[in-house]
Every structure is written in C-alpha cells, then in structure tokens.
Amino acid sequence: MEIKHLPTTKDMRPEEFKDNDYLLRMAEELNREGAGVVLGLADKLINWGRSNSVWSLALGTSCCAIEFMALGAARYDMARFGFEVTRNSPRQADLLMVLGTINYRMAPVLKRLYDQMAEPKYVVAVGGCTISGGPFRKSYCVVDGIDKIVPVDVYIPGCPPRPEAFFYGMMQLQRKIKMERFLGHRDRNEVPQGMERKEEKA
Amino acid sequence: MMTTEEKIKEWCPQAETETAGETVVRVPADKLEDVCRRLHDDADEPMDYMRDLVGVDQGDGRYSVYYQLESTRTHGRVMLCSDAATGEEGPLLPSVCQVWKTAEIKEREAYDFFGIRFTGHPDMRRLFLREDWKGYPLRKDYDMDSNPLNMENEVNADVTEEFRLLPDGTLERRENVVFNPDDFVVNIGPQHPSTHGALRMRTSLEGETVKHIDPVLGYIHRGIEKLSESLTYPQTLAFTDRLDYLSAHQNRHALCMCIERAAGIEVTDRVQYIRTIMDELQRIASHLLFYSCLVMDMGALTPFFYGFREREMILDIFEETTGGRLIQNYNMIGGVQADIHPTFVQKVKEFTKHMREIIHEYHDIFTGSVIARNRLKQMGLLSREDAISLGATGGTGRASGWANDVRKHHPYGLYDKVDFKEIVYTHGDSWDRYMVRMDEILESCAIIDQLIDNIPAGDFRVKVKPILKLPEGVFTASVESSRGEFGVFLVSRGDKSPYRLHFRSTGLPLVHAMDTVCRGNKIADLIAIGGTLDFVIPDIDR
Numbered sequence: 001m002e003i004k005h006l007p008t009t010k011d012m013r014p015e016e017f018k019d020n021d022y023l024l025r026m027a028e029e030l031n032r033e034g035a036g037v038v039l040g041l042a043d044k045l046i047n048w049g050r051s052n053s054v055w056s057l058a059l060g061t062s063c064c065a066i067e068f069m070a071l072g073a074a075r076y077d078m079a080r081f082g083f084e085v086t087r088n089s090p091r092q093a094d095l096l097m098v099l100g101t102i103n104y105r106m107a108p109v110l111k112r113l114y115d116q117m118a119e120p121k122y123v124v125a126v127g128g129c130t131i132s133g134g135p136f137r138k139s140y141c142v143v144d145g146i147d148k149i150v151p152v153d154v155y156i157p158g159c160p161p162r163p164e165a166f167f168y169g170m171m172q173l174q175r176k177i178k179m180e181r182f183l184g185h186r187d188r189n190e191v192p193q194g195m196e197r198k199e200e201k202a
Numbered sequence: 203m204m205t206t207e208e209k210i211k212e213w214c215p216q217a218e219t220e221t222a223g224e225t226v227v228r229v230p231a232d233k234l235e236d237v238c239r240r241l242h243d244d245a246d247e248p249m250d251y252m253r254d255l256v257g258v259d260q261g262d263g264r265y266s267v268y269y270q271l272e273s274t275r276t277h278g279r280v281m282l283c284s285d286a287a288t289g290e291e292g293p294l295l296p297s298v299c300q301v302w303k304t305a306e307i308k309e310r311e312a313y314d315f316f317g318i319r320f321t322g323h324p325d326m327r328r329l330f331l332r333e334d335w336k337g338y339p340l341r342k343d344y345d346m347d348s349n350p351l352n353m354e355n356e357v358n359a360d361v362t363e364e365f366r367l368l369p370d371g372t373l374e375r376r377e378n379v380v381f382n383p384d385d386f387v388v389n390i391g392p393q394h395p396s397t398h399g400a401l402r403m404r405t406s407l408e409g410e411t412v413k414h415i416d417p418v419l420g421y422i423h424r425g426i427e428k429l430s431e432s433l434t435y436p437q438t439l440a441f442t443d444r445l446d447y448l449s450a451h452q453n454r455h456a457l458c459m460c461i462e463r464a465a466g467i468e469v470t471d472r473v474q475y476i477r478t479i480m481d482e483l484q485r486i487a488s489h490l491l492f493y494s495c496l497v498m499d500m501g502a503l504t505p506f507f508y509g510f511r512e513r514e515m516i517l518d519i520f521e522e523t524t525g526g527r528l529i530q531n532y533n534m535i536g537g538v539q540a541d542i543h544p545t546f547v548q549k550v551k552e553f554t555k556h557m558r559e560i561i562h563e564y565h566d567i568f569t570g571s572v573i574a575r576n577r578l579k580q581m582g583l584l585s586r587e588d589a590i591s592l593g594a595t596g597g598t599g600r601a602s603g604w605a606n607d608v609r610k611h612h613p614y615g616l617y618d619k620v621d622f623k624e625i626v627y628t629h630g631d632s633w634d635r636y637m638v639r640m641d642e643i644l645e646s647c648a649i650i651d652q653l654i655d656n657i658p659a660g661d662f663r664v665k666v667k668p669i670l671k672l673p674e675g676v677f678t679a680s681v682e683s684s685r686g687e688f689g690v691f692l693v694s695r696g697d698k699s700p701y702r703l704h705f706r707s708t709g710l711p712l713v714h715a716m717d718t719v720c721r722g723n724k725i726a727d728l729i730a731i732g733g734t735l736d737f738v739i740p741d742i743d744r
Contacts (some may be wrong), residue, residue, distance in 0.1 A: 062740040063447040067527070075514050101424055139424050
C-alpha cells in the first residue's frame, strides 16, 4: 500500500513562493515514486521536526553577520522559526550560513568547515558577496560566488539582506527540507534537475 | 620657534618640500631613520604618534612610503615621504619600528602590497595575503589573474625573516622565530564566535597564561584599495560603508570630505548638520552593539537584547531617511543623497530622551555586577605610552589617558560649534575601555540635542559633475569613527579615478596591540579583552 501526495506545504502556500520549479519537481518525483505508509509517515514527521529546528553554523565574515545578530534579537526573533540556535561547531550544525565575502584565504577554511559537517547539511549564501562576489567581484582575491566551492541550497540576495529577506530565504529552506525523503537512499550532493549551474565562459 | 619643516631642513639639508595638495617633506632614504628619531624625541613638539604609513607605487619604478605623524602634545601634524632605494634586491627602506611600534604592522602591510622590504624590521612576513602568494597586488604592473583560487590548506610558518643592510650595501638575511617547536600554540579563529569576524590569533601559552599572540589577518581582505584605483570618485564611496560597517556614516564622511577639499567644493550648513547628527547616531548604534557583543562574549545574554532594542530605534531613523539599515550609502560628494525625512527631527529627539532614561538599565544589569567588575577591572592593561606608540586611537587610547579625539583636536563638520566633553579615563584596563564607550553614548546624545533643533534650511546637496577630476597632489582627511581615527589618504594624478586611495584602518593598531595587552593575562580573559578593544575585522583587512 502506498500513500500519495507525500510532501505537503500547508503552512507555506506555493503561490507565496515564486521561482521554485525545482521544489515542485522534487514533490512530483516523490509523489510519482510513492512510499510505504510507515516510511512515508515517518519521513513526514522527521522532516517536520528537522525543518523547524534548523541549527546554523554562522560563518560571519562581514556586514551580513551583524544583520544576522539583529535577527536573533527580540524584534525579529528568529526563535519563532526554530533557527535561533547557532552552533559554532560544524559537528552540531545542520546548516552552513555564509554571511559575508569569502576571499582566497578564507575559501579553504569554508570548504573544510563544510566537509566537517554531518549529513544532511545545507548551505545558505547570504548577501551579494557570497552569491557573486558582489561589489568586490573584480578583486584579485575574492571568490566570485561560493557555489564554486560548496553546493548552495538557498541564495539570499541583498547588501545586506533585510531581516524579512532572511526569513523568506530560511522559509524556502524549510520548504525544501519538508519536500525531501529523509529515509531511504538519496544522493544529497546530486544537483536537482534543472538546477545545474551554467558554466560561464571566461 | 622653528616649524617642523624648518627643523627637518636643518637636520637634513637635502629634504624637499612638496606642496601639491598637502605639504609633504621628502626625505632621502638614508636620512629617514635619523629624521624620524629626532622628530620623535623633539623637545617642543614630539611627533610621538604615527597616524599612518602608506606605500605608493609611483609608476616609474619608484616606490614611495608616506609617513603621517602627529604630536600628542600640540596636535601638530607633518607628513614625510621617502623613496625606497631600488637595486637588485628590490625596493628597500630602513624600518622605523624602533621609533613607533605601530610601524611593525604597517610596514608589513606595505611589504605585502608593494614588496618594499624594511631593513631592520624583525618580522617581514606577508600580512593579508596567503603566504604562498606570488607578486605584490598593489603594484601598478600586477597581473590581476596571476594568483588563481588555491583550495589547498595554507601552512603558516613558525619562523620569519629579518633583513639587515650591511655597510657595503649587501643584504643580510636572518631568521627570527615566532613560535618555538616546544611552544604550546592555541589557534583561535578564523571561525570563532567571539573574534567578531574572521580574525585568527595564534596564541602561545604558558599554562593558562598568554605568552605571545600572533594575529593572522586577511581572512576578509577584499583588495578595496586596488579596486578603487579603477573606479571614478563617486563610485569609490560605496566601499567605505563596507569597511567598518558600524561606522558607515563616519567613514563615508571622511572620504567625501577629502574629495570635497581636493575639488574645492563647499557644502551647505544643512549638510554639515545632517552629517554631524548622522555620525553621532552611528556612534551610539556602534557603542550599543559593542555593549551587546561584549556582554554576550562574557556569557550574559539578557543585556544583548537591551542593546539591540535601542539600536533598532536608530536603525529605524536611518532607514526612513536613507533607505538602508546597516549600510546606508547616504553621504555623497557635495552633500547627502536625500533630504531628511519629515519625522526625522521628532524621532531623533524622542530617541535621545529615551536613551538617557533607559541607560540606567544597562548599568543596573551589567556595570554593577560583581562578575563584570572582577573580569574587567585591572585586566588587559595598556599604558599611555604603549597606546600612543601602538597608535591605538579611539576609546582604547582614551581609556589609557591619551586624549586623541579627532573631533576635539582637528574639528570637522560642526564639532567646533558644539560643546562636548572628551571622555578620558586613566587606568587603561578593560573596565575603563568599557566605561569610555558607555559615557560616550550620553555625550553623543548631548551633541545631537544641541544640533537637532537648529538644522538650517538650505540645499541638501550642491550640484557636482558626475565625472569629477581632482587636481594633482596628495590629499588627506580624518574623522573620529566609532572606534578611533579613520583616515583617508588620496593621491591624485589629475584623473577621474584616484591614483592611490588608502584608508587608515581603526582596528589594525588595535589587533596589533592584542599582543601587548594580553601578554601575562589568562587565556580566559583574552576574549573579554578583545571585546573591550572593539575592533571590526573587515575594516582591518580592507
């Protein structure tokens, strides 16, 4: 016996989230394949728990880190979403939150921190610098986009992004987690269909 | 009494004075050390504070270094310049780190950027770039693609080089030791919650006691100075906000002031009022964040929420007028980007009133606490002499009894028209560094209150050509940012973009001072001491 319509996003309606074709594709794929009742329900429960307790490793190198601190304070209060626990050890974190420019000296450190994290792990690139190098793109020592080093799940643009933008990005990540199959084999490093990065020609 | 220039001419007859832009005294390299020493030990006007040391590639194979000096007694300033001797060994200059300690780190920066080697400097290592970096990026002939991204982990050497010039003109290389093989070295950073950014301190310990700290910088070095050289003047402004984002207004104020001075642009009174008020609001916001971070580093979480509660009020005021919360991009050449919001005056007044009434809460919860007192008093002592020699400006210097407030001694904006106290403490411990900043919050409120009711009518911006060409010469400006003296050094060749643009980092001398301040203290206090020094790493690395 199988259950259908495995991933549900009751609390986050698709029309509120633009540009998430690949999430819908993931949902389709999961629905098509179906899952056993026990496994399916366990998956749902686990993903519900995981998506509401995303603990981040805040790799704050510059400005965005200060806005992240503002998120932790009372006004924006990210504890409402279960993000408030920031771990400073990669072993205890679910999420690598890259806040600020990554340059050539920091890049190996970033990769090392990512490698040290336990699966399942996610990466959120916050701010223009992490996405593309931002205003420092032409510099001699700035990485133009951290997705060249580690796979990125969510990009939050801005310089720095407003707290609302942070929440939007983080809720997108929650959504992604809820759409996943936790039990059973899945190569998490595999790039979802349609999300392959087009190689830029120099 | 002779002027400083006349004195230099007397000690060194070959010295020449250049007056394009600011006055620069050019001293030959072989006389440099002697002139510096005499200036430092002068009886009437001792030039005991070295504001900055800037390397410049002159483009014709010459490498110059500019020394900006100030006397802490008279606050007189002088700028020296010396061309590095070029030969087979590359550019060479005598080191002045025996005269001013701050030269130790600034000469390393000049070496890193230009490859100028300073003879007699005990530690000629790279500062911001990887140790295996090839070439010197701020040289004009540097190939921007010559160092691709290298994902190998970097190995840091435990030994360093020193070069000495022998009388026959040859160079002797000596090896100095940073850490012995049997030293117990703890690596703090670059990913550490309490280093306030990507700072790394290699710390050697004797039991629990700190023996030596070797700061490894450059984990957020973005090459802003090199990037500025290919941008027009209005474009370069965008970088200043991203240096020390907690002093965004003041940094931008400094660069705008420097360009306006060079181009001969007069801003209106209204602009001066707006800029001064914004600077002070920014200072309060920064000090509130300092408080929040310090207490959180020391393990208290509740005061963190207090600090952010008031800080959000300031950010709201910023946002209404400038459109940005943290990075506002507000100052422009010739004025400000937009006029103040209609509710600005009322909201600022409400805020300063609220701040005065609420600051007792900060003191009730933290200042009076036994834990805070025990962990801050008599910890991390920095003497006045060391503070001056290390160039540790701002609250750190003022806590050690060094009156160094640029607002007071070299007024800009409207600081000569307002009445305010320069907060100076004398003990130079963590406690005083903390108290200086808490008192400055109230002092800034007082400055704002004097100005807020009198903002005159007028234009918020004078018309400036979008492509601005500055006359040839050297121009500088300095402001008191939230954590010390922030300076701009600009060399113009008459082009639409700067030939060389350098920012005096407020935090670089503070990180350099960590070794002096923490030595002999327990490792557990290192974070609290670092918190009271209050540095921002992107401003150090630039």
